[in-house]
Amino acid sequence: MYIDILIYMITGKLKKVLILLLIAGFILGGIKIDGNIENIGDTENEIKSLITTTQERDEPELKVSFNTNLESHREDKMPSIKSQNQFSFYFNITNINETAAYDVKLNFSLNDLGVLVSDGGEESNSAFETVGTLNGHETYLSKEYKVNVTTNETISESLDLVIVLDQSGSMDDEIEALTSDLISVVNELSDTINDLRIGLVLFGGEKENPYLFEELVTPLTSDVQQIVKKLKKTKASGSIEPWGDALWVAMYQMDWREDVPNLIVLITDEAGDDGIKVSTRDLQNLYEQLAEEKFILCTVAAKGSDELTIERLSLGAEITHGTYVRIGTEEFPSTADLPRIIKYFIETYSVEKALKIFLTVTYLTIESDTSSTQTIEKVFRVLVDDLPPEIRAWASYTEDFNTEQKYVNIIVEVLDVSRVPFVEVFYRYNDNLTWVIAQATNQSGDTFILSLKYDDEDELLSYYIYTEDYLGNDIVTGIYTAPLGENVEYLNLLPNERFTFHLYENQSTIFYLEAKENSTIGLIDAESPVNIICLDVKKGEIVYEKTGQDFINLSLSSLSLYKIKIWTNIAIDVNIYNVEKINLEFEQNMTITLTYNQSILLYIDNRLNLSEQRTILADSEYVEMKIIIYDVNWTEIASGFVEVLLPEDECFVLIYPSYHEGEIFVSFNLDSKNEPFEHYYGVTADFQFLVILISFISLSALILKQNGAKK
Numbered sequence: 001m002y003i004d005i006l007i008y009m010i011t012g013k014l015k016k017v018l019i020l021l022l023i024a025g026f027i028l029g030g031i032k033i034d035g036n037i038e039n040i041g042d043t044e045n046e047i048k049s050l051i052t053t054t055q056e057r058d059e060p061e062l063k064v065s066f067n068t069n070l071e072s073h074r075e076d077k078m079p080s081i082k083s084q085n086q087f088s089f090y091f092n093i094t095n096i097n098e099t100a101a102y103d104v105k106l107n108f109s110l111n112d113l114g115v116l117v118s119d120g121g122e123e124s125n126s127a128f129e130t131v132g133t134l135n136g137h138e139t140y141l142s143k144e145y146k147v148n149v150t151t152n153e154t155i156s157e158s159l160d161l162v163i164v165l166d167q168s169g170s171m172d173d174e175i176e177a178l179t180s181d182l183i184s185v186v187n188e189l190s191d192t193i194n195d196l197r198i199g200l201v202l203f204g205g206e207k208e209n210p211y212l213f214e215e216l217v218t219p220l221t222s223d224v225q226q227i228v229k230k231l232k233k234t235k236a237s238g239s240i241e242p243w244g245d246a247l248w249v250a251m252y253q254m255d256w257r258e259d260v261p262n263l264i265v266l267i268t269d270e271a272g273d274d275g276i277k278v279s280t281r282d283l284q285n286l287y288e289q290l291a292e293e294k295f296i297l298c299t300v301a302a303k304g305s306d307e308l309t310i311e312r313l314s315l316g317a318e319i320t321h322g323t324y325v326r327i328g329t330e331e332f333p334s335t336a337d338l339p340r341i342i343k344y345f346i347e348t349y350s351v352e353k354a355l356k357i358f359l360t361v362t363y364l365t366i367e368s369d370t371s372s373t374q375t376i377e378k379v380f381r382v383l384v385d386d387l388p389p390e391i392r393a394w395a396s397y398t399e400d401f402n403t404e405q406k407y408v409n410i411i412v413e414v415l416d417v418s419r420v421p422f423v424e425v426f427y428r429y430n431d432n433l434t435w436v437i438a439q440a441t442n443q444s445g446d447t448f449i450l451s452l453k454y455d456d457e458d459e460l461l462s463y464y465i466y467t468e469d470y471l472g473n474d475i476v477t478g479i480y481t482a483p484l485g486e487n488v489e490y491l492n493l494l495p496n497e498r499f500t501f502h503l504y505e506n507q508s509t510i511f512y513l514e515a516k517e518n519s520t521i522g523l524i525d526a527e528s529p530v531n532i533i534c535l536d537v538k539k540g541e542i543v544y545e546k547t548g549q550d551f552i553n554l555s556l557s558s559l560s561l562y563k564i565k566i567w568t569n570i571a572i573d574v575n576i577y578n579v580e581k582i583n584l585e586f587e588q589n590m591t592i593t594l595t596y597n598q599s600i601l602l603y604i605d606n607r608l609n610l611s612e613q614r615t616i617l618a619d620s621e622y623v624e625m626k627i628i629i630y631d632v633n634w635t636e637i638a639s640g641f642v643e644v645l646l647p648e649d650e651c652f653v654l655i656y657p658s659y660h661e662g663e664i665f666v667s668f669n670l671d672s673k674n675e676p677f678e679h680y681y682g683v684t685a686d687f688q689f690l691v692i693l694i695s696f697i698s699l700s701a702l703i704l705k706q707n708g709a710k711k
Helices: 002-029 044-052 172-189 224-232 243-252 280-292 307-319 335-349 685-710
Strands: 062-068 086-095 101-110 114-117 126-134 139-141 145-149 158-166 195-203 217-221 262-268 295-301 324-326 354-364 373-384 390-400 406-415 424-429 436-439 441-444 447-454 460-468 474-476 480-483 491-493 497-503 507-514 520-536 541-556 561-568 572-579 581-583 589-594 600-605 614-619 624-630 636-641 643-645 650-659 662-670
Touching: 062 354, 062 373, 086 101, 086 126, 086 354, 101 114, 158 172, 158 243, 158 335, 172 224, 172 335, 195 224, 195 243, 217 224, 243 262, 243 280, 262 307, 262 335, 280 295, 280 307, 295 307, 295 335, 307 324, 390 460, 390 480, 390 497, 406 424, 406 460, 406 497, 424 447, 436 447, 447 497, 491 497, 491 572, 497 507, 497 561, 507 541, 507 572, 541 561, 572 600, 572 650, 589 650, 600 662, 614 624, 624 643, 636 643, 650 662
Parallel strands: 158 195, 158 262, 262 295, 295 324, 491 507, 581 600
Antiparallel strands: 062 086, 086 139, 086 145, 101 126, 101 354, 114 145, 195 217, 354 373, 390 406, 390 507, 406 447, 424 436, 424 460, 441 447, 460 474, 460 480, 497 572, 507 561, 520 541, 520 561, 520 572, 589 662, 600 650, 614 643, 614 662, 624 636, 624 650
16 A cells, blocks of 8 residues: 555655645544544544644644543453443543643533433433633543443344234235335344344234244344245235234244344234134233243234234233334324334334443634634443353364374354453263363464363263353353264365364364355465365365465365365464355445355456556445455465455455354445445554654655745
8 A cells, every 4th residue: 555655646646645644644643542432533624624734733633532440351442331330431631732722611421321420429411511721732631420321121232033923814004014114124223233133923814823834934034035025925814813823933933042132023903813832811821931031022903903902912012021002093103104113113122232422522723713613523432241242162173193182172252242251161071970161272362262182982072161251241051062983073164164273283184175066166274384185075086185385275166075184283273265256347246144154255357457446345334354365376465354455466355254244245346436334443552653653744745845835
């Protein structure tokens, strides 16, 4: 990038580049190093002020920081707290220029997750503080404020929702309303709820009971298109509505997640009929079971509902602490409001997890002249974490190639906003009654590893995992199993799957790469050189054998299976990808859903020499993507997150989720037209120093250039 800037300067556009660098330096240089803030930018007036006063520097410039008694164990230094607790904070306002700022005022407020508490116990949502004049290089410390984190609800940006829908003859309008607008409702919610899964249970109609007909059940999915496709095929008919059985199916036959709110929405216009599992006499018992299992039941009485229907639906919502809604009221007068009702339920029961402090600082650059008012707006965030960590665990197999000792490696990936200090693994071999406790080693970031020996007579390893985050939220997983001895099942990667495993010193491992109908490319990327031997299983031939390789690419023909053995003399991590190549043309984009163990590979021809540079964008609001660019000889030439500059040549682009999973937007376009989503990123001290240094050099160069022009 810096070489491109130098070339740009040489072509006679020095002044524009310096101005851009200067503006970037002022804006980015103002972000707090310890990362406790989300900067939403200075106002337009402040940016204009920075541009127009670069030569004289005769206006004040205020820097705002946030200080709190809370700790952080995150890389971005954002603090965290559990609900129902209290913390304190104060602001630090510094005038970093020599010129005074006049009539400085602070206005700030909190979102709904917290309230300010005075020494006398009074609560408020906002505060105001007058600073007065802040002279050059002077600092003002605000009052210390106490905040109570008020919410006692489950804090989550995730939610599982199952819609239990009557498809009997009178429900045609309701089905049509959901078919038409459910997708738009989910898209509207994507800004605030990044992990929404929806399932569908139908009852009534020609096939009345979902307990008997599994085709009436659509499992929980993040792809709302699947739900809409099912609704499009649904025709209202029939007159029997065993919705007690439908609720039972929703409760017991869906893949609910334990750590997110579980919401069931029942929509009907009938009081229900006896089913196989639940009779109408047992509805109250069913409601109590739902409440005991922490399900939230929201009910919707469609138009035409009688008093018995209303009574039963409202009772279910009351017992499970849900919400009852009747279509035809002043708030929801029409059946067309049904998607809006669904949105209301989702927003009500999925709560934001960040307490936000919105701060506005105003000041005058000229004393008593209100037309010189400048404004700074910032948002400081404190994570409210009541959720236990999220755990993914799997086992891989290795063998010491000197002693032939065999190992099973338990790999644990832990996701938690406030991080975890330890991971304990409880394990036992075969049918032993005693569980052994061992501490897994933190290998890197969120990954913990425990390596255990086993012998040929061992048949099975059982294990479960315990951990807690720094706030005390804990989790115990269910029991996992790993077959041993002759029952070992080596890893088999299918197209577009990826896997990371750890090799200890003097160990080897075996895995398979499989191509289905289409040919694929197998990529093996190791931290240090490894040795590899590759066998084409169907042909019985060794097709690749190398030593001292840290990157290997294999072409897998369609319907082929490769058995690969890798070994090393040192401890390393190895990444494996089995990917189908996708050709992406200029100005082409696509939307794709990736899980954490998937990846995609793009082929891009960027040899056209244009005046503006092109980039590859792979991004979403909530999924952070890793992007690696290789040349046609498979040498890595660039990598990054979200958006990466492309070389003016042919190249391969490997993309996979580095945090979270879900739908991403991929675009190959001009740099100016690829627009990443807004993200919160901490800024390191080194980066900030570099930006400020660039700004200073740019300012000096502008002044010298201006003076030269005058002469």
